[in-house]
Amino acid sequence: MSKNIVIAEPSQIIYEGIINILKIESLNINFYKVDSLTEIQELSLHHSFNIVLINPALINNQIKIYKAINKELSNVQWLGIIYSYFDKEIVSLFDDVITINDSSDIIINKIKKILNSDQNQDKEQFEALTERETEVLKLLVTGKANKEIADTLYISTHTVISHRKNITKKTGIKSVSGLTIYAVVNHIITIDNLKE
Amino acid sequence: MINHSNYKYITSDMKMSDVIFDNPYFILMLEHFEIELTLQEKTIKQICNEKKIDIDLLLTFANLYNGGQFKEINYSFDIVPTIVNYLQKSHDYYLKEKLPKIQFYIQELYKINEKSEIFLLEKFFSEYLNEITEHLNFESNVVYPYVINLFNMISNKNNSLKENFSVINYKEHHNDIEDKLADFKNLLIKYLSLNDEQNIRRKLLFNLFELEFDLNIHTMIEDSILIPIVERMEQSKENSL
Numbered sequence: 001m002s003k004n005i006v007i008a009e010p011s012q013i014i015y016e017g018i019i020n021i022l023k024i025e026s027l028n029i030n031f032y033k034v035d036s037l038t039e040i041q042e043l044s045l046h047h048s049f050n051i052v053l054i055n056p057a058l059i060n061n062q063i064k065i066y067k068a069i070n071k072e073l074s075n076v077q078w079l080g081i082i083y084s085y086f087d088k089e090i091v092s093l094f095d096d097v098i099t100i101n102d103s104s105d106i107i108i109n110k111i112k113k114i115l116n117s118d119q120n121q122d123k124e125q126f127e128a129l130t131e132r133e134t135e136v137l138k139l140l141v142t143g144k145a146n147k148e149i150a151d152t153l154y155i156s157t158h159t160v161i162s163h164r165k166n167i168t169k170k171t172g173i174k175s176v177s178g179l180t181i182y183a184v185v186n187h188i189i190t191i192d193n194l195k196e
Numbered sequence: 197m198i199n200h201s202n203y204k205y206i207t208s209d210m211k212m213s214d215v216i217f218d219n220p221y222f223i224l225m226l227e228h229f230e231i232e233l234t235l236q237e238k239t240i241k242q243i244c245n246e247k248k249i250d251i252d253l254l255l256t257f258a259n260l261y262n263g264g265q266f267k268e269i270n271y272s273f274d275i276v277p278t279i280v281n282y283l284q285k286s287h288d289y290y291l292k293e294k295l296p297k298i299q300f301y302i303q304e305l306y307k308i309n310e311k312s313e314i315f316l317l318e319k320f321f322s323e324y325l326n327e328i329t330e331h332l333n334f335e336s337n338v339v340y341p342y343v344i345n346l347f348n349m350i351s352n353k354n355n356s357l358k359e360n361f362s363v364i365n366y367k368e369h370h371n372d373i374e375d376k377l378a379d380f381k382n383l384l385i386k387y388l389s390l391n392d393e394q395n396i397r398r399k400l401l402f403n404l405f406e407l408e409f410d411l412n413i414h415t416m417i418e419d420s421i422l423i424p425i426v427e428r429m430e431q432s433k434e435n436s437l
Binding site: 038062064065068171172173174175177178180181182184185186190191 | 266267268312313315316317319320323324375376378379380382383386387388389416419420423424
């Protein structure tokens with residue numbers, strides 16, 4: 001299946017340069033050139049895309065709009081194209097960045113990694129919770145904090161958070177109250193466990 | 197609830213009644229604007245002129261209701277009272293109508309399904325209700341009065357600002373409110389098995405979808421239209437000091 005990448009970059013030189021680097025590899029990518037956030041929104045009405053490469057200058061005064069689009073297009077990875085100084089705050093809004101000094105290999109690897117993990121995500125969504133995730137869920141809904149869960153299961157807090165992300169991705173439920181109901185329905189806990 | 201493939205851009209020369217035939221949610225939008233029905237053959241432009249409502253503003257809102265995207269316009273400060281009044285009216289709709297109805301249906305479900313998961317659903321919702329009520333009341337009692345006060349000061353009707361408060365920090369809540377609403381839908385659609393002869397689940401879900409739809413637009417109006425104007429007003433106040 002071909003992948004779609006949007007390049008939001010006013011400079012023709014940079015735009016052509018990125019396309020040329022990514023064309024070397026037979027990645028089967030369609031490119032779309034846009035010049036503004038509004039164009040990205042319009043494009044998203046008719047196309048789905050995997051990655052947006054974007055010049056931070058385009059979101060500089062439109063951070064709210066950027067955040068709204070980012071939320072709306074939750075499956076899209078946003079990569080900043082950095083070739084001059086930008087505020088850390090703006091750079092931190094992206095999932096990752098490519099910089100003007102990056103070698104072709106680095107750029108290709110970043111893009112490949114995202115496109116591959118996309119496929120994995122599609123698969124994961126239909127899977128049931130793993131044993132480990134079930135354990136994390138059980139502790140979570142009985143009121144344990146991330147740190148306590150980590151200590152009980154001898155894993156790092158970071159791993160607990162990553163399990164929690166997967167639980168939410170698989171169930172579609174974000175809040176602890178919602179997950180509690182999910183756990184009761186699926187007999188992971190009983191209501192008596194909650195009262196303890 | 198809106199089918200995006202039917203998306204049609206609304207313009208000021210369209211008849212308001214035609215627009216409603218295409219998308220009944222405009223009735224709700226008109227209600228928030230305090231425009232009453234019996235629209236006869238009037239166009240959007242005529243109605244806006246009669247009610248002294250900024251046409252661009254109404255069209256922007258209308259296109260949000262039609263599943264369209266937010267379009268950036270540099271509004272003048274004059275529309276602030278209209279927006280605040282609109283948002284206030286939509287609070288009434290959530291608090292007096294939609295949320296109590298959802299709570300009622302959840303209670304009805306529990307009457308015929310006395311199971312622990314429905315008990316927990318009811319508890320989850322009453323916690324949610326407290327949270328959203330607190331948020332909406334904070335907007336009504338603190339944020340909106342501040343915005344109106346700032347507006348009055350800028351337009352020289354009043355020289356003192358009662359509160360020292362900035363609007364920037366208050367919107368964190370929005371995400372949380374929307375996430376939990378999505379959780380209710382997920383549980384009802386994917387996970388809860390129920391005895392439901394009266395189709396209460398469907399009525400409950402329709403109400404959740406309707407609330408979510410209007411709430412999303414409410415959030416977009418606050419975050420993308422009202423707050424930028426307030427920030428500009430704050431800037432202009434700073435400059436005038």
